[in-house]
Amino acid sequence: MGKKQNTMGEHLYSFLVCTIVTPILIYGCSHLNEGFQAKSTFAEANDLFSQGSYSASLRKYEQIIEKYPTTGDRVLFEMGIIYAYPANEEKDYQKSLECFRRLIKNYPGSVYRKDSEMMIFNINNVIIKDKTIAAQQTQIETLRQEIKSEESEITALQKKISAFEQEIKSKESDIVTLQKKISAIEQEVRSKESDIITLQKQVFTIEKGPADMILIEKKERRLTLISKDKVLKTYRIALGGDPNGPKERQGDNKTPEGTYLVDSRNKDSRYHLSLHISYPNEKDKKRAKELGVSPGGDIMIHGIKNGFSWVGGSHTEVDWTKGCIAVTDDEIEEIDRLAPNGTLVEIRP
Numbered sequence: 001m002g003k004k005q006n007t008m009g010e011h012l013y014s015f016l017v018c019t020i021v022t023p024i025l026i027y028g029c030s031h032l033n034e035g036f037q038a039k040s041t042f043a044e045a046n047d048l049f050s051q052g053s054y055s056a057s058l059r060k061y062e063q064i065i066e067k068y069p070t071t072g073d074r075v076l077f078e079m080g081i082i083y084a085y086p087a088n089e090e091k092d093y094q095k096s097l098e099c100f101r102r103l104i105k106n107y108p109g110s111v112y113r114k115d116s117e118m119m120i121f122n123i124n125n126v127i128i129k130d131k132t133i134a135a136q137q138t139q140i141e142t143l144r145q146e147i148k149s150e151e152s153e154i155t156a157l158q159k160k161i162s163a164f165e166q167e168i169k170s171k172e173s174d175i176v177t178l179q180k181k182i183s184a185i186e187q188e189v190r191s192k193e194s195d196i197i198t199l200q201k202q203v204f205t206i207e208k209g210p211a212d213m214i215l216i217e218k219k220e221r222r223l224t225l226i227s228k229d230k231v232l233k234t235y236r237i238a239l240g241g242d243p244n245g246p247k248e249r250q251g252d253n254k255t256p257e258g259t260y261l262v263d264s265r266n267k268d269s270r271y272h273l274s275l276h277i278s279y280p281n282e283k284d285k286k287r288a289k290e291l292g293v294s295p296g297g298d299i300m301i302h303g304i305k306n307g308f309s310w311v312g313g314s315h316t317e318v319d320w321t322k323g324c325i326a327v328t329d330d331e332i333e334e335i336d337r338l339a340p341n342g343t344l345v346e347i348r349p
Helices: 003-008 010-026 036-050 054-067 069-084 093-106 113-170 172-208 282-291 309-317 329-338
Strands: 213-217 222-227 230-236 258-266 274-277 300-302 344-348
Touching: 036 054, 036 069, 054 069, 069 093, 069 113, 093 113, 113 172, 222 329, 230 329, 274 329, 300 329
Parallel strands: 213 344
Antiparallel strands: 213 222, 222 230, 258 274, 258 344, 274 300
């Protein structure tokens, strides 16, 4: 899949090593009631994996499933792990997904079913991020080409200025006319330079992203964009009118607490632009059910109410939302560019 996919597979790598690979591929599954020969063959496959001979390990697993079909779910699961393993230079996410999907379909009662579903979810996330990065890199290259084109135009314009200045020296009678031309060209140069600065800012923003987590700290009134455990940027925020404690019910003006995702966005929002958060989660629903109330919904990260953008950063002097998280219009535009759908949102007290 290439070096780029290896970088994007860091989170998948952590999941594999900590949750799946260590207990299964290194120590084996001693709890399975298999015969001595099957265990021995599994040990051979595991040894090949530990030595980095991934293709040989996969071939050994294919022999196992032919000779011991009752172990098919375990074989498919461990083959899926190897196909997705970041250190495997010939890894193939599609083949990994096929293994996990076959396991779920053919062995619905398998103990590996839940972990297979989790692996499918994580691999699909990696594939989506790979595609997002590829698209952003194409956009970066396009912006760089535009910058080069703008710089070339500036050079040409500067040469024109030089030519006009020489003409002024040789034709004093045309000085006034030529000075007007110079002024117009200099204005065009300033405009082009401004365009370059704008393009450079766009390149800088894209190269820093995308964020893989939005951390919201209610007590500090702070929103932080994080990418690969590194802080991209922080923002001051305003919360719901009654911010202390988690949201329990519709209309309580509280901002939720917990783990969610950015699951959609609205560019025609009444609050300039908004990113929808997947509240309520299962914990929120359970709490509301026990209380016999509706948990509510429509929790967003958004800008200032339309028509009041002039308030700017001073909006954070008071918590004014109905439970949402508010930033300025410029800030929500930047967050919108850096945080795609699917970005993790953690809201702390």
